[in-house]
Amino acid sequence: QAHLVESGGGLVQAGGSLRLSCEASGRTFSNNAMGWFRQAPGKEREFVAAVNWNGGITNYAGSVKGRFTISRDNAKNTVYLQMDSLKPEDTAVYSCAADSSYRTSVSYNAASPSRYTNWGQGTQVTVSS
Numbered sequence: 001q002a003h004l005v006e007s008g009g010g011l012v013q014a015g016g017s018l019r020l021s022c023e024a025s026g027r028t029f030s031n032n033a034m035g036w037f038r039q040a041p042g043k044e045r046e047f048v049a050a051v052n053w054n055g056g057i058t059n060y061a062g063s064v065k066g067r068f069t070i071s072r073d074n075a076k077n078t079v080y081l082q083m084d085s086l087k088p089e090d091t092a093v094y095s096c097a098a099d100s101s102y103r104t105s106v107s108y109n110a111a112s113p114s115r116y117t118n119w120g121q122g123t124q125v126t127v128s129s
Contacts, residue, residue: 002026002118004096009123012086016127020081022096022120030074033099033106035116036081038092038125047111048094049081053103059110064090086127095122 008020022034035050049070050059058070069082079096097116109115 002029002098004098004118004120006094006096006120006123009094009125011126011128014086014088014127014129016086017082017084018086018125020083020094020096020123020125022079022081024077024098024118028074028077029098029118030077031103032101033104033110033115034070034072034079035097035099035106035110036070036079036094037097037113038090038094039122040092043092045095045113047113050106050110051079052106057106059106061111083125086125088127088129091125091127093122093124096120 003025006022031053033052036048037045038048039045047061051070051072055072067085072079098118099115100117
């Protein structure tokens with residue numbers, strides 16, 4: 001059974017940086033698009049970023065574009081989210097997700113949670129002002 005485990009969350013001051021990791025076990029996702037989502041207390045889950053199977057195509061939410069970078073290392077079965085210039089409004093639980101379809105693009109429909117079939121439990125990111 002496939003599992004996704006996030007790590008790297010924590011408490012950081014506004015303007016700081018964090019790097020989240022999402023490691024897959026149980027199967028490889030090297031041929032699958034991967035995404036990051038976040039959910040703040042009292043708010044709906046929202047799309048953050050996605051990357052296609054080989055890292056060549058990425059897609060970002062407007063609120064994080066230019067500050068966050070998604071990448072992947074298929075040899076390590078791991079996806080990363082580098083978060084710079086963090087703001088208090090970035091505070092949320094961040095979860096990674098995997099699309100079970102083979103080598104699909106993230107140029108469209110990247111933000112739809114329904115395309116992702118495997119989800120991690122999430123890691124808390126708190127940004128203080």
